[in-house]
Amino acid sequence: MDASVVLQSKISSVTGLFYRIPLLSVLRLPKIHRSSAMALLHRFGCCSSPSPPPLLSFKQSTSNSMLFTVSALPRHRRFPPSFRLTATLAAESPTDSASNGGGGPPKLLLEVKDLTAVISESGKEILNGVNLSIYEGEIHAIMGKNGSGKSTFAKVLVGHRDYQVTGGSVVFKGENLLEMEAEDRSLAGLFLSFQSPVEIPGVSNSDFLQMAYNARRRKLGLPELDPLQFYGYIMPKLEMVNIKADFLNRNVNEGFSGGEKKRNEILQLAVLGAELAILDEIDSGLDVDALRDVAKAVNALMTPTNSVLMITHYRRLLEFIKPDYIHIMDDGRITKTGDISIANILEKEGYKAMSTP
Numbered sequence: 086m087d088a089s090v091v092l093q094s095k096i097s098s099v100t101g102l103f104y105r106i107p108l109l110s111v112l113r114l115p116k117i118h119r120s121s122a123m124a125l126l127h128r129f130g131c132c133s134s135p136s137p138p139p140l141l142s143f144k145q146s147t148s149n150s151m152l153f154t155v156s157a158l159p160r161h162r163r164f165p166p167s168f169r170l171t172a173t174l175a176a177e178s179p180t181d182s183a184s185n186g187g188g189g190p191p192k193l194l195l196e197v198k199d200l201t202a203v204i205s206e207s208g209k210e211i212l213n214g215v216n217l218s219i220y221e222g223e224i225h226a227i228m229g230k231n232g233s234g235k236s237t238f239a240k241v242l243v244g245h246r247d248y249q250v251t252g253g254s255v256v257f258k259g260e261n262l263l264e265m266e267a268e269d270r271s272l273a274g275l276f277l278s279f280q281s282p283v284e285i286p287g288v289s290n291s292d293f294l295q296m297a298y299n300a301r302r303r304k305l306g307l308p309e310l311d312p313l314q315f316y317g318y319i320m321p322k323l324e325m326v327n328i329k330a331d332f333l334n335r336n337v338n339e340g341f342s343g344g345e346k347k348r349n350e351i352l353q354l355a356v357l358g359a360e361l362a363i364l365d366e367i368d369s370g371l372d373v374d375a376l377r378d379v380a381k382a383v384n385a386l387m388t389p390t391n392s393v394l395m396i397t398h399y400r401r402l403l404e405f406i407k408p409d410y411i412h413i414m415d416d417g418r419i420t421k422t423g424d425i426s427i428a429n430i431l432e433k434e435g436y437k438a439m440s441t442p
């Protein structure tokens with residue numbers, strides 16, 4: 086833990102420190118990365134809770150400094166690479182326990198109508214009337230030329246502050262998504278894997294994931310997991326994404342290769358669970374084995390009640406994660422919807438084949 090965090094710990098309340106650690110790290114990032122990193126923290130609802138319970142337990146020593154009792158083991162020994170825990174501790178995904186899973190016709194999960202949005206800073210219009218409906222259990226893919234508005238659409242859905250909605254409606258699980266704060270959207274079950282995942286120096290993956298997971302459990306009224314219980318919960322997830330346990334000791338995305346960052350995004354998804362996972366170019370920068378691992382993990386996470394919206398340029402991802410619908414986005418709206426045959430045509434003929442009615 087570096088000096089600024091220790092200093093901060095001395096002026097923080099006991100419960101306040103917990104979420105100041107990632108926040109401090111974000112504030113140390115270059116300005117260009119800050120809003121993305123804040124969005125990442127908001128993904129987990131970790132910056133707005135008025136009094137989050139501490140993951141790190143600590144107490145005042147006689148010398149007036151804080152004594153941390155993060156765990157019985159020093160940080161570098163907390164997740165040895167060979168660590169295997171066969172625990173039967175409470176390890177259900179919050180969304181598993183929240184889902185109805187009770188049969189019946191699939192419910193409408195997301196309904197976007199005539200959505201328009203501009204860039205907050207310049208007022209430039211990017212989304213020009215997006216319409217999209219996603220039912221529980223469906224996999225949708227959005228394809229489209231560079232700059233057509235795919236990532237903007239994803240970021241608008243999760244409430245990214247760079248964009249302002251100027252019209253239309255978005256209903257998620259029956260609620261007006263546009264009225265919800267970014268972290269509430271995340272806690273409600275919306276997850277966006279970033280095209281360029283941000284690094285958060287000074288915050289370990291394990292602390293970050295446990296904090297995020299417990300934030301979601303709190304929201305759902307479930308008891309939080311302590312570090313040992315969290316081991317039990319996360320170990321199968323690591324195997325699912327084929328990530329070594331020592332990744333948990335490393336700072337969030339710091340020094341990760343492009344492919345490792347993408348795997349880490351899917352690990353976050355596996356840990357948090359999500360009713361709607363939006364995967365923005367999750368295939369970019371992945372070698373073929375990594376793509377297979379990531380796709381396998383995404384498929385394993387599918388249940389009859391959750392859905393995936395993936396943004397991609399390439400058909401090869403769609404061979405691993407088979408979509409029910411493919412949409413073409415052009416100039417900030419969805420102009421065509423079909424099945425895998427759209428991707429086949431695109432591969433052969435390019436976007437000119439999509440411009441005919």
Ligand SMILES: Nc1ncnc2c1ncn2[C@@H]1O[C@H](COP(=O)(O)OP(=O)(O)OP(=O)(O)O)[C@@H](O)[C@H]1O
Pocket residue numbers: 204211229230231232233234235236237238247
């Ligand atoms: N924060 C921003 N500031 C300025 N311009 C932006 C911002 N966000 C998006 N844009 C612009 O909006 C347009 C759509 O961008 P977006 O990233 O949504 O496209 P995309 O379809 O995801 O493209 P790609 O396939 O290349 O990832 C682009 O012209 C982009 O430069």
